[in-house]
Amino acid sequence: MLATKKIEGLVFDNTVHEVLFKLSSNGIIDAIDEPIAAGKEAVTFLGHIDTTFLVAKIYKIETSNFKKLDKYIKGDYRFKKIKNERRDLFLIWASKEYKNLTLAINNGVSVPVPIAREKNVLIMSLVGTKDGIPHPKLIKFRNYDFDLVYNQIIENYCKMLYGAKIIHADFSPYNILIDPITQKITIIDVGQAVVHTHPKSKDFLKRDIINITDFLNKKSKNKITYEQFLEDLKKKKEELYGRNNKS
Numbered sequence: 001m002l003a004t005k006k007i008e009g010l011v012f013d014n015t016v017h018e019v020l021f022k023l024s025s026n027g028i029i030d031a032i033d034e035p036i037a038a039g040k041e042a043v044t045f046l047g048h049i050d051t052t053f054l055v056a057k058i059y060k061i062e063t064s065n066f067k068k069l070d071k072y073i074k075g076d077y078r079f080k081k082i083k084n085e086r087r088d089l090f091l092i093w094a095s096k097e098y099k100n101l102t103l104a105i106n107n108g109v110s111v112p113v114p115i116a117r118e119k120n121v122l123i124m125s126l127v128g129t130k131d132g133i134p135h136p137k138l139i140k141f142r143n144y145d146f147d148l149v150y151n152q153i154i155e156n157y158c159k160m161l162y163g164a165k166i167i168h169a170d171f172s173p174y175n176i177l178i179d180p181i182t183q184k185i186t187i188i189d190v191g192q193a194v195v196h197t198h199p200k201s202k203d204f205l206k207r208d209i210i211n212i213t214d215f216l217n218k219k220s221k222n223k224i225t226y227e228q229f230l231e232d233l234k235k236k237k238e239e240l241y242g243r244n245n246k247s
């Protein structure tokens with residue numbers, strides 16, 4: 001358990017209190033219960049509405065880290081009007097993650113269901129058990145069935161790349177959750193994902209493939225090359241979208 005009081009102090013300013021008041025008035029969330037994780041840009045909490053658990057990801061107001069993240073915003077036509085010097089990048093970030101989750105889910109990618117976005121707060125479904133235990137990250141779950149997980153990674157990444165036409169850009173076993181019983185995977189943390197027309201999209205794609213392939217190869221009997229991974233993505237694309245899909 002993370003030190004709740006300390007973390008709450010980091011993100012629970014007046015704006016967040018107002019947002020949570022609005023969300024609860026609108027019947028979206030009853031309360032925030034406890035922190036699940038504290039990252040550089042955001043703190044993620046478990047919350048609930050009635051007896052259903054939810055997740056609230058609250059982007060931190062401080063801007064220092066966001067400056068480094070400009071490259072994911074610049075070049076994405078959806079955020080063309082945003083000026084560099086804008087100090088409220090944390091608002092854009094929550095909105096970007098919400099948009100990316102929506103795009104992904106509309107294209108059949110296994111991601112948390114986006115529920116609401118208000119200022120720097122993103123509400124989504126919990127990827128976990130009915131009694132509120134979040135599923136573990138793939139990095140922590142070493143006992144997985146290789147083929148089962150590999151096929152889901154290819155299918156989901158394919159749907160993101162060729163269906164939603166976004167590149168995750170932070171794809172790794174830290175941002176994949178796995179149901180310990182069924183071994184169904186869910187991809188999370190899509191705030192930095194960029195549209196495929198982004199000038200750096202090819203670099204991000206290459207990095208994603210390298211990160212995930214290197215991880216998978218720790219377990220795979222026959223080593224997968226980066227070329228093989230890309231080939232499998234393209235095969236999946238034909239299977240899902242047909243031969244004439246040029247994207």
Ligand SMILES: Nc1ncnc2c1ncn2[C@@H]1O[C@H](COP(=O)(O)OP(=O)(O)O)[C@@H](O)[C@H]1O
Nearest residue numbers: 036037039044055112124125126127134188189
């Ligand atoms: N919808 C969710 N359901 C369950 N756990 C989640 C969910 N979203 C995030 N988490 C947990 O919170 C952690 C941080 O979330 P993430 O979106 O990866 O943010 P960060 O930018 O801090 O890496 C994840 O590693 C995961 O363990």
Ligand SMILES: [Mg+2]
Nearest residue numbers: 174175188189
């Ligand atoms: Mg993450």
